[in-house]
Every structure is written in structure tokens, then in C-alpha cells.
Amino acid sequence: xxxxxxxxASSSTRSVMIDVIIALLPLLVIALWAFxxxxxxxxxxxxLSCLLVxxxxxxxxxxxxxxxxxxxxxxTGILLxxxxxxxxxxxxxxxxxSMAILFGKILWGGLGKNRFNPALVGREFMTAFFPxxxxxxxxxxxxxxxxxxxxxxxxxxxxxxxxxxxxxxxxALGEYSLVAISLGGIYLLIRNRISWxxxxxxxxxxxxVQSLLPIGNxxxxxxxxxxxxxxxxxxxxxxxxxxxxxxxxxxxMLGLVISLLLYSxxxxxxxxxxxxxxxxxxKQIGEVMKPNAWGHSFQKDTxxxxxxxxxxxxxITFSVIxxxxxxxxxxxxxxxxxxxxxxxxxxxxxxxxxxx
Amino acid sequence: xLFIPDKKHYYKNNDLSDFATPKKLHMPLFGFKSPLELLVxxxxxxxxxxxxxxKEGLFGSSVHxxxxxxxxxxxxxxxxDYLEVFNDFLNESEVPSPMNPEAISIPEFRQxxxxxxxxxxxGARFPSTAKYAIEAGDVETLIINGAECxxxxxxxxxxxxxxxxxxxxxxxxxxxLFKIPKAIIGIExxxxxxxxxxxxxxxxxxxxxxVKLLSDFYPQGxxxxxxxxxxxxxxxxxxxxxxxxxxxNNVATIYAIYRAVFxxxxxxxxxxxxxxxxxxxxxxxxxxxxxxxxxISDHFFRPTSEHFSLVIGGPMxxxxxxxxxxxxxxxxxxxxxxxxxxxxSENCIGCGYCxxxxxxxxxxxxxxxxxxxQDINQLQNYYLQDCIECGACAYICxxxxxxxxxxxxxxxxxx
Ligand code: SF4
Ligand code: SF4
Numbered sequence: 001x002x003x004x005x006x007x008x009a010s011s012s013t014r015s016v017m018i019d020v021i022i023a024l025l026p027l028l029v030i031a032l033w034a035f036x037x038x039x040x041x042x043x044x045x046x047x048l049s050c051l052l053v054x055x056x057x058x059x060x061x062x063x064x065x066x067x068x069x070x071x072x073x074x075x076t077g078i079l080l081x082x083x084x085x086x087x088x089x090x091x092x093x094x095x096x097x098s099m100a101i102l103f104g105k106i107l108w109g110g111l112g113k114n115r116f117n118p119a120l121v122g123r124e125f126m127t128a129f130f131p132x133x134x135x136x137x138x139x140x141x142x143x144x145x146x147x148x149x150x151x152x153x154x155x156x157x158x159x160x161x162x163x164x165x166x167x168x169x170x171x172a173l174g175e176y177s178l179v180a181i182s183l184g185g186i187y188l189l190i191r192n193r194i195s196w197x198x199x200x201x202x203x204x205x206x207x208x209v210q211s212l213l214p215i216g217n218x219x220x221x222x223x224x225x226x227x228x229x230x231x232x233x234x235x236x237x238x239x240x241x242x243x244x245x246x247x248x249x250x251x252x253m254l255g256l257v258i259s260l261l262l263y264s265x266x267x268x269x270x271x272x273x274x275x276x277x278x279x280x281x282x283k284q285i286g287e288v289m290k291p292n293a294w295g296h297s298f299q300k301d302t303x304x305x306x307x308x309x310x311x312x313x314x315x316i317t318f319s320v321i322x323x324x325x326x327x328x329x330x331x332x333x334x335x336x337x338x339x340x341x342x343x344x345x346x347x348x349x350x351x352x353x354x355x356x
Numbered sequence: 357x358l359f360i361p362d363k364k365h366y367y368k369n370n371d372l373s374d375f376a377t378p379k380k381l382h383m384p385l386f387g388f389k390s391p392l393e394l395l396v397x398x399x400x401x402x403x404x405x406x407x408x409x410x411k412e413g414l415f416g417s418s419v420h421x422x423x424x425x426x427x428x429x430x431x432x433x434x435x436x437d438y439l440e441v442f443n444d445f446l447n448e449s450e451v452p453s454p455m456n457p458e459a460i461s462i463p464e465f466r467q468x469x470x471x472x473x474x475x476x477x478x479g480a481r482f483p484s485t486a487k488y489a490i491e492a493g494d495v496e497t498l499i500i501n502g503a504e505c506x507x508x509x510x511x512x513x514x515x516x517x518x519x520x521x522x523x524x525x526x527x528x529x530x531x532x533l534f535k536i537p538k539a540i541i542g543i544e545x546x547x548x549x550x551x552x553x554x555x556x557x558x559x560x561x562x563x564x565x566x567v568k569l570l571s572d573f574y575p576q577g578x579x580x581x582x583x584x585x586x587x588x589x590x591x592x593x594x595x596x597x598x599x600x601x602x603x604x605n606n607v608a609t610i611y612a613i614y615r616a617v618f619x620x621x622x623x624x625x626x627x628x629x630x631x632x633x634x635x636x637x638x639x640x641x642x643x644x645x646x647x648x649x650x651x652i653s654d655h656f657f658r659p660t661s662e663h664f665s666l667v668i669g670g671p672m673x674x675x676x677x678x679x680x681x682x683x684x685x686x687x688x689x690x691x692x693x694x695x696x697x698x699x700x701s702e703n704c705i706g707c708g709y710c711x712x713x714x715x716x717x718x719x720x721x722x723x724x725x726x727x728x729x730q731d732i733n734q735l736q737n738y739y740l741q742d743c744i745e746c747g748a749c750a751y752i753c754x755x756x757x758x759x760x761x762x763x764x765x766x767x768x769x770x771x
Contacts, residue, residue: 002665002762003676003758003760003761004667004671004672004673004674004675004745004750004760005671005672005673005750005751005760006665006667006671006672006674006676006697007507007671007672007694007697007750007751008359008697008699008751008752008756009752009754010755011752011754012699012754012755012756013705013754013755015754016705016707016754109703110703111702111703111705112703112704112705113703137414156459191705192709237705237707237708238705238706240706241708242708242711242719242721243708243711243712243719244707244711247708277758286719286722287737289712289721290722290738291717291718291719292717292719293592293593293594293739294590294592294593294715294716295580295590295591295592295595295742296592296739302600323737341508
């Protein structure tokens with residue numbers, strides 16, 4: 001390189017990804033411990049399909065063979081598996097993994113260019129294309145298969161309540177251990193792969209709304225799921241804002257949106273909806289909340305812009321709630337798929353023109 | 357905030373040495389944003405300290421012969437003009453005219469700065485005449501920049517360690533002349549062993565002020581960041597510090613002023629750090645202005661191969677050497693031989709590290725994106741013009757995006 005600076009820090013995108021994988025490992029162990037080979041099948045089919053589609057479509061569409069090397073496909077696979085029931089059939093997982101990479105990442109232009117969390121995109125595709133499997137009650141009826149650890153041995157040191165934060169195998173694969181999720185989160189914080197801003201404001205807002213507006217005990221959410229979302233999903237680098245102010249706002253609005261979804265009676269999918277909605281506003285938030293440059297003063301129209309953005313976010317949230325109630329969310333997904341294909345077609349046309 | 361690890365502590369106590377004067381010098385004929393006019397012609401014999409070229413006016417400057425010898429051609433090397441001077445090794449000098457520092461008036465002082473070719477030594481080469489376009493009482497704080505935040509460079513460190521007394525003498529003189537109530541030398545925390553040495557010297561010369569330890573974060577030596585650390589004032593880029601009652605001078609500039617005022621010697625040599633990454637060897641030398649890189653690289657660096665690049669200045673903000681005819685100028689604090697990086701840049705992953713380390717509070721990733729789109733409005737909207745090109749963002753980027761290159765491109769687009 002002929003331009004300054006002539007030295008650089010040693011970290012690379014790959015080392016960032018490796019850290020995330022390390023942080024996910026304890027959760028993986030717990031999931032496998034709880035559901036044995038069932039969990040293994042789900043995780044492996046997600047990871048393998050992600051890797052495979054990443055290499056193939058990356059090679060064909062982006063014409064870059066190195067896309068497979070950065071480790072982000074493995075993360076997408078693990079995260080996708082973590083949102084699923086251990087009883088999800090493997091072929092549905094394979095479908096989800098493929099869609100996650102294709103429509104969540106590659107068609108956007110590859111790692112970093114995507115606007116939505118790929119794992120959650122994959123999950124929504126699964127729900128849209130396999131509604132009977134994904135919404136069927138039996139999918140979450142996992143009690144029969146769980147590997148219950150001998151309570152006598154395991155609860156000697158811990159009170160019953162305390163032990164549930166270490167091991168509580170209900171819900172999706174990534175939700176079984178609050179301790180494991182927190183450990184992963186702390187590791188990522190120490191390694192500076194996530195910052196505290198989004199998880200903190202998200203969790204604080206969510207609990208504030210909960211305690212200020214307790215409408216009975218009707219609101220049910222999984223603490224594990226929320227923590228998983230806060231640490232690993234909402235903080236996803238490409239799909240969340242890049243700087244402090246915007247992150248604080250992003251987390252706060254995410255808490256608000258998720259509360260709204262919960263109050264409206266959206267079950268199971270409130271987290272994916274909430275994060276995907278916020279993903280859609282990531283760019284706008286980044287711009288509205290941009291820091292003042294050194295020596296510049298606060299821009300007066302900022303407050304107005306923040307108000308506008310918040311209004312838009314709430315509007316979209318209510319629309320999503322209505323679509324969900326009307327049971328037509330899958331059409332939204334079909335529409336998204338169509339749009340992505342069209343966009344891709346359009347861009348490649350453009351690219352070929354530019355080439356010649 | 358960015359902390360760049362380096363190994364200054366390994367070699368910072370090395371003493372100063374002189375580098376053998378070369379047979380031929382390449383005197384830079386470019387000043388701050390403008391070329392200098394030649395005062396000598398080809399074939400003419402010049403004495404050491406003789407003025408070779410100058411430029412009048414507020415931003416004027418001049419350059420002097422560091423050796424006696426014969427003038428050669430004007431060479432254009434990598435877009436810049438240099439004047440050849442062939443050393444005759446006789447070392448015959450113009451007799452420095454002694455002055456009485458106590459009798460110098462402010463206008464005379466400015467004349468000295470210009471006539472003796474004093475300019476900023478920290479890299480930007482801002483003419484000191486323009487900096488001192490102030491009157492007595494205009495300025496509250498004189499900040500002396502001893503925060504050599506560029507990794508590997510330690511020329512200022514050596515200067516402060518070995519010439520504390522001279523620096524203090526000059527600071528006291530400037531403080532009296534312009535009636536400046538406070539003078540502060542800012543040094544990095546990692547060099548705090550200098551604090552007692554400098555403090556003693558300042559007390560001896562009855563300077564009102566002191567030494568301030570600054571954090572080791574990069575770029576602590578940036579003028580705006582330094583002003584903030586010392587005075588608490590946040591100045592916008594492009595504002596004139598003197599209007600806020602502050603004036604900032606690099607330690608090497610202060611030393612050059614000292615030599616001009618107290619010895620009558622023009623700015624003809626400076627301390628330069630030579631650093632070789634392959635051998636992890638670094639050392640400070642007194643080097644004449646105009647010393648071509650070739651004269652140094654032959655002696656100091658391992659044979660340069662395609663794996664190394666030579667850099668004039670620091671690794672963060674320096675310039676790569678395209679041609680070894682390029683020479684030391686008054687703003688170059690080092691010549692380095694560094695490993696070439698072989699990384700390929702990838703997509704921005706939105707990690708935000710670049711924003712975290714930007715001292716100007718900017719969002720560098722937006723610059724790259726919008727330069728690609730050629731969106732000048734957005735570049736403005738994201739305050740591209742406030743970037744000081746410190747390179748912190750590009751240093752930290754895990755995707756190895758050439759952010760500084762993009763930023764320069766963006767600034768060209770905005771012109
Ligand atoms: S080069 Fe510019 S944008 Fe990058 S860190 Fe320095 S001031 Fe900020
Ligand atoms: S450091 Fe590089 S990869 Fe990270 S946000 Fe900045 S430009 Fe993008």
C-alpha cells in the first residue's frame with residue numbers, strides 16, 4: 001500500500017467471527033446436553049446448509065471463492081439453530097439455512113452488505129414456507145425428549161430457582177442457559193466484539209415497560225430467548241448501528257417494539273419480528289443519531305428527526321402486528337423474496353452493462 | 357480511543373548520533389502549500405547557512421544550505437522540486453550574526469522566523485511566521501507539543517531529554533515577548549521520566565507553567581486533541597487556535613527558534629528517528645535538512661526488498677518513498693522501513709471500530725460508502741471536511757478498508 005497508515009491492528013474479519021463462534025460454544029454444549037442427537041441434527045443441518053450455500057452461491061453470484069472462509073456462515077447456522085425447536089425436521093432446517101444465506105446475505109452482496117439478520121431471515125422463511133410444521137403445537141412439545149439431569153446430584157449446591165439459570169431446557173435450542181448466554185456475552189464484551197449499549201438499553205427498556213405497565217400476567221416471554229437476542233442477535237455487526245448514540249437508541253426502541261409485540265399477544269416470534277423491524281431502520285438510525293464532529297454543536301433538527309424515526313418505527317410495528325393478526329405475514333416474506341430476486345436481477349443487468 | 361502498541365521503550369534511551377553528511381543534498385523547494393523562489397543559480401558556490409530559496413509573505417519561508425558546496429540542478433521527484441547541493445566538505449559557513457534576545461521586538465521576531473526558515477516540525481510544516489501573527493497579550497496559553505504520538509518515532513523524545521535547558525530558555529523568551537501567562541509542555545504518559553527533567557529546566561528559566569502528562573492514546577499529538585487535553589477547549593477543525601487564546605508549537609520547532617534567536621543559526625538540521633522493522637532497530641540522528649533517503653537507507657536499513665516499504669514521517673501519517681531521491685524536510689521526524697502489508701480489503705462489516713477510535717468523532721465507514729457512491733452531500737453531512745487524516749480508523753479496521761485513501765478521494769470530490 002502506498003498510502004498511510006503503513007501499520008495496522010492485527011485483527012481481521014475472521015478473528016472477529018472466530019470470537020463469536022467461541023462465545024457460542026457454551027450454549028452449543030448445553031443444547032447438545034439437553035437434547036442429544038436431536039439437537040445435533042438440527043445444529044448440523046443448519047451449519048452445513050449455511051456453509052454449502054455460502055460457498056456455492058457466493059462463488060456463482062458474487063464470484064468470489066473466499067466468501068466461505070470468514071466463518072460468518074457458521075455463525076448464521078448456529079444462530080438459526082438456536083432459534084429452533086430441537087424437534088425441527090432436518091430438511092426444514094436445511095431449507096432455513098439455505099434461505100438465511102441466500103436471502104439474508106448473498107443477494108444483498110455478501111457479508112456486511114446485508115440489512116437483516118440472516119439467521120432471523122432464514123427462520124421467517126421457514127415459517128412462511130412450512131407453516132404447518134413451524135406453527136404446529138407438537139414442535140414445542142419437547143418434554144418427552146429432554147435429557148433431564150438427575151435433580152438430586154445437580155441441585156445439591158443450588159437452590160431450585162438458581163439452578164434454572166444454569167440449565168432450563170424449554171423453548172428454542174439457544175435458550176437453555178442464562179449463564180451460558182451471559183458467559184458468551186461477557187467474552188464478546190471483553191474482546192470488544194459487541195458493545196454494552198444495545199443489550200443494556202434493550203433489556204432496561206423491556207423491564208421498565210414491564211414494570212410500569214404490568215397488564216396482569218398475560219405477557220409471556222422467555223428470558224433465555226430475550227437474552228440470546230440481546231447478546232447475539234441485536235448486536236449483529238452488519239445489521240445494527242455502528243456508533244454509540246445510535247446503538248443506545250436502537251436498543252431502546254427494540255425494547256419498546258418488543259414490548260408492543262408482547263402486549264399485542266404475539267408469541268414465539270416477537271423477537272425475530274422486533275429485531276427484523278429494527279434492522280430495517282438501522283441505516284436511518286445511524287444517520288439521525290450521528291455524533292457531532294469535534295467542535296461542532298448539536299444540530300437543532302436532530303430532535304425532530306428522532307421523533308420522526310420513532311414514529312416510523314412504531315407505525316411499522318403496528319402494521320406488522322396487524323399483518324400477524326390477519327395471518328398474512330408469510331405474504332410479506334414472499335414479497336421480500338420477490339423483491340430480493342428482482343433487485344438482484346436488476347443489479348446484475350446493471351453490472352454487465354458496466355462491464356462492457 | 358486507540359492505543360497503538362510499539363516498542364519505543366526498547367530504544368528510546370539511545371543517545372543521539374550524527375549521520376555522516378552525504379556528498380549531495382536535495383534541498384526541498386516546497387514550503388507550506390507553495391513553492392519557494394530560488395536565490396542561487398546552478399554552479400554557484402554557497403556557504404553553510406546561506407539562504408538558497410525563500411518566499412515572502414505571511415505564509416513565507418526559506419531554506420538554507422546545511423553544508424558548503426556547489427549548487428546543481430532543480431530536480432522534480434515524485435511531484436516535488438528539490439535543489440541539488442554538492443557538498444565540498446569544507447564546512448565553510450556564513451558567520452552567524454549574534455543577537456540580543458532581550459532587545460528583539462515582535463516584528464523583528466517574525467522577521468527572524470521567516471528569514472531563518474522556521475516552520476512547524478510536527479509534519480504539517482505550517483510557517484511559524486503565520487503562527488506568531490499575534491500581538492503581546494493575545495494568547496493565554498503556549499502549548500509545547502511533546503506528545504510524539506506516532507508509533508516508532510522518538511526524535512522529540514530525544515530532543516526533550518538532551519536539550520531541556522535550551523527548550524526552556526526559548527520558551528521563557530517567547531513567554532516574555534508575547535506576555536503569555538502560561539506555558540505547558542505536553543508529553544505522553546509513557547515518557548513521564550522526562551517530566552522532572554523538563555520541570556527543572558522550566559523552573560531554572562523562570563517559565564510560568566509546567567509539564568502536563570497526556571494519555572498514551574493515539575493521536576494525542578493532534579493539535580485539536582492537545583488543546584483540549586491542556587486547556588479543556590474544544591476547537592473546531594480549521595479554527596485558528598490563537599483566536600481562542602492558544603498557540604501550539606512542536607518541541608522541535610521551539611528548538612529551531614532557539615537556535616535562530618540565541619545562536620543566529622537557520623533551520624538546517626533536525627533530529628530524525630530511523631527505524632527498521634526487520635531488525636526492530638531504531639535510533640535517533642541529527643540529520644541535515646535535504647538529506648536524501650538514499651544516503652540514509654544505504655547505511656541504515658537492511659537491503660530493501662519488495663517486502664519492505666520506506667516511509668518518510670511516522671507510520672500513521674507519513675508518506676511512502678517512491679524514489680530514494682526524496683529528502684528529509686523540516687516536518688519529517690523519521691524514516692522507517694516497514695513490512696508491506698499483504699491484506700486484501702473486504703466488505704465493511706459494520707463493526708464500528710473506526711468510529712470508536714476517531715479523535716474527531718466522525719463515522720469513517722460512511723466516508724468509504726459515500727465516496728464509492730460519489731455522494732458529496734452525504735460526505736458533507738458526515739463532516740468529511742473535519743477529518744484530520746490521522747489514520748486511526750484505517751489502522752483498526754478489521755476489513756482492511758483503505759479508509760484514509762477513500763477519505764482523501766472524498767476530499768478531492770468535495771473540492
Ligand atoms: S483519519 Fe479522519 S476519519 Fe479516520 S480516525 Fe482520523 S480523523 Fe477520524
Ligand atoms: S472499522 Fe472497517 S469494517 Fe468496521 S465499521 Fe469501520 S470501515 Fe467498517
